[in-house]
Amino acid sequence: MWKKLRNPVLLFSLALVSAASWLHAADSAPHAVQVTVRSILAGSKSDEFDPKLKNLEQQLKPLKHRSYRALKDETQTIPWQGSKAFDIPGGRSLTIATQEFQNDRIGLKIRLTQGDKPLIDTTVKIANKGNIILGGPAHEGGSLILSISASTQ
Amino acid sequence: MSQCETIQESIGRWLDGELQTADSEAVRRHVEGCPDCAAARQRLEKIHATLSGLLTAQASELEFAPFWREVRRRIDEKRSWHEQLIEWAQSLVTSPRLAWAVPAAIMLVLGFFSLAKWPVGGQVSNYASVESIDTHGRNVALLRDDKTKTTIIWLYQDPEGENENVEEATKSGPAF
Amino acid sequence: MASKRQDLVELSDWQLVEKCQAGDADAFQVLVSRYHQKVFMVILGLMRNRDDALEVAQETFFRAYRKIKSFQGGSSFYTWLYRIAVNNAIDAQRKQKRNPLDFHETMDGLFEARNEVARDPFADVHDRELRESMMKAINELTPEHKAVIVLRTIEGMSYKDIGEVLGCSEGTVMSRLHYARKKLQDKLSAFL
Numbered sequence: 001m002w003k004k005l006r007n008p009v010l011l012f013s014l015a016l017v018s019a020a021s022w023l024h025a026a027d028s029a030p031h032a033v034q035v036t037v038r039s040i041l042a043g044s045k046s047d048e049f050d051p052k053l054k055n056l057e058q059q060l061k062p063l064k065h066r067s068y069r070a071l072k073d074e075t076q077t078i079p080w081q082g083s084k085a086f087d088i089p090g091g092r093s094l095t096i097a098t099q100e101f102q103n104d105r106i107g108l109k110i111r112l113t114q115g116d117k118p119l120i121d122t123t124v125k126i127a128n129k130g131n132i133i134l135g136g137p138a139h140e141g142g143s144l145i146l147s148i149s150a151s152t153q
Numbered sequence: 154m155s156q157c158e159t160i161q162e163s164i165g166r167w168l169d170g171e172l173q174t175a176d177s178e179a180v181r182r183h184v185e186g187c188p189d190c191a192a193a194r195q196r197l198e199k200i201h202a203t204l205s206g207l208l209t210a211q212a213s214e215l216e217f218a219p220f221w222r223e224v225r226r227r228i229d230e231k232r233s234w235h236e237q238l239i240e241w242a243q244s245l246v247t248s249p250r251l252a253w254a255v256p257a258a259i260m261l262v263l264g265f266f267s268l269a270k271w272p273v274g275g276q277v278s279n280y281a282s283v284e285s286i287d288t289h290g291r292n293v294a295l296l297r298d299d300k301t302k303t304t305i306i307w308l309y310q311d312p313e314g315e316n317e318n319v320e321e322a323t324k325s326g327p328a329f
Numbered sequence: 330m331a332s333k334r335q336d337l338v339e340l341s342d343w344q345l346v347e348k349c350q351a352g353d354a355d356a357f358q359v360l361v362s363r364y365h366q367k368v369f370m371v372i373l374g375l376m377r378n379r380d381d382a383l384e385v386a387q388e389t390f391f392r393a394y395r396k397i398k399s400f401q402g403g404s405s406f407y408t409w410l411y412r413i414a415v416n417n418a419i420d421a422q423r424k425q426k427r428n429p430l431d432f433h434e435t436m437d438g439l440f441e442a443r444n445e446v447a448r449d450p451f452a453d454v455h456d457r458e459l460r461e462s463m464m465k466a467i468n469e470l471t472p473e474h475k476a477v478i479v480l481r482t483i484e485g486m487s488y489k490d491i492g493e494v495l496g497c498s499e500g501t502v503m504s505r506l507h508y509a510r511k512k513l514q515d516k517l518s519a520f521l
């Protein structure tokens with residue numbers, strides 16, 4: 001039995017399973033979360049698609065606007081259990097707080113305000129390295145769309 | 154150690170033909186001229202002859218036909234499913250060809266379960282859940298696009314006109 | 330059929346193995362006929378009892394048949410076969426719960442039942458006692474020491490081949506053989 005266990009292939013398999021178990025061990029809280037907010041203007045007056053938004057093209061398609069233009073990108077690192085504010089075009093502000101991390105999903109508390117007035121408060125769980133789309137506020141004749149993506153550090 | 158003791162340590166290997174030519178020759182010359190070492194050689198040869206003779210005599214009377222019948226019976230006999238399962242599992246562990254199938258299968262399983270974490274075709278694989286939402290009196294729509302697994306929260310404008318260009322804004326809302 | 334059998338008998342071990350791997354049961358029968366006595370001899374040297382040795386020898390060929398497709402010719406066929414035989418015999422010995430004191434009765438009974446005494450070429454009592462003492466001394470060795478001395482004595486296998494069968498180095502074979510021979514000489518000193 002012990003001679004068979006010395007079989008290098010069996011040892012490799014056991015090492016692989018051990019490594020996988022270790023890697024898939026219960027999630028521990030990350031040190032920080034890097035959040036990127038992309039502000040996008042969606043309109044209906046022309047048919048243009050900003051090349052800078054190429055990687056969001058498939059996600060924006062369901063919204064069925066005629067044009068999409070990148071307005072601003074902002075990236076900040078939010079410490080765990082901390083929060084940061086992002087400047088959003090149109091006098092708006094987006095505050096994001098990190099809440100939890102489980103099963104490779106990041107819990108975020110998001111508040112969008114216009115001046116002092118809250119527009120929306122929401123708590124979401126997004127996939128690590130994934131994103132969520134928040135849109136609707138009127139802006140420059142069209143609609144403001146925010147792509148909020150997060151990844152652990 | 155005396156020369157005889159050294160030679161007697163090597164007599165076994167010499168008789169087995171496992172010594173180098175020069176060493177073999179040296180042992181042979183000594184044994185032929187030394188009564189003690191010659192006696193040691195005879196003892197080893199007698200052990201060899203006795204054991205060999207004993208077992209050869211037993212084996213020479215072994216008839217092939219009944220032996221083969223029994224082997225054949227075992228081959229033809231149906232084994233229970235759990236015996237077949239154990240044998241199959243053992244062959245996986247010990248077979249050189251199939252041995253690598255085990256870690257390959259483990260990697261496939263791990264890859265399958267990890268697939269959701271890795272980008273597919275350059276697109277981020279998404280799956281977001283909305284735990285709570287407060288739109289402070291405004292209408293909201295929640296959309297999940299199955300193709301990209303993207304969650305979209307769409308906030309409709311206040312109909313009483315908090316924002317500029319309300320008409321245009323409402324006209325330019327999403328078509329979903 | 331007889332001419333086919335004759336053709337098979339002329340083939341080498343490896344050619345017969347290839348035919349077995351392709352499903353030719355007659356080819357396996359030829360291999361069994363070639364090695365059944367040698368395998369039995371090796372196993373008999375490792376076990377206390379002829380009936381048990383016979384059972385293990387038959388099991389050895391059965392397992393060889395089951396595993397034949399995994400034999401790739403990395404070693405000689407007989408080395409591969411002996412490896413199965415030795416492993417089976419060692420496993421069977423470990424499972425045996427036979428009382429060592431039964432040995433003498435078993436061997437005496439064996440010789441008497443088979444009328445070995447009448448046909449025994451070694452009619453001399455001294456030689457008979459030597460043989461009995463020999464088997465007793467062999468059985469007092471560990472399975473690993475027994476295996477090296479039996480393989481060397483019966484088959485005249487090189488240390489390298491013995492090492493392949495037992496899965497150990499030539500150095501280990503050499504030291505085990507030396508130890509086993511020393512032990513046998515000590516136990517059989519009265520007869521040598």
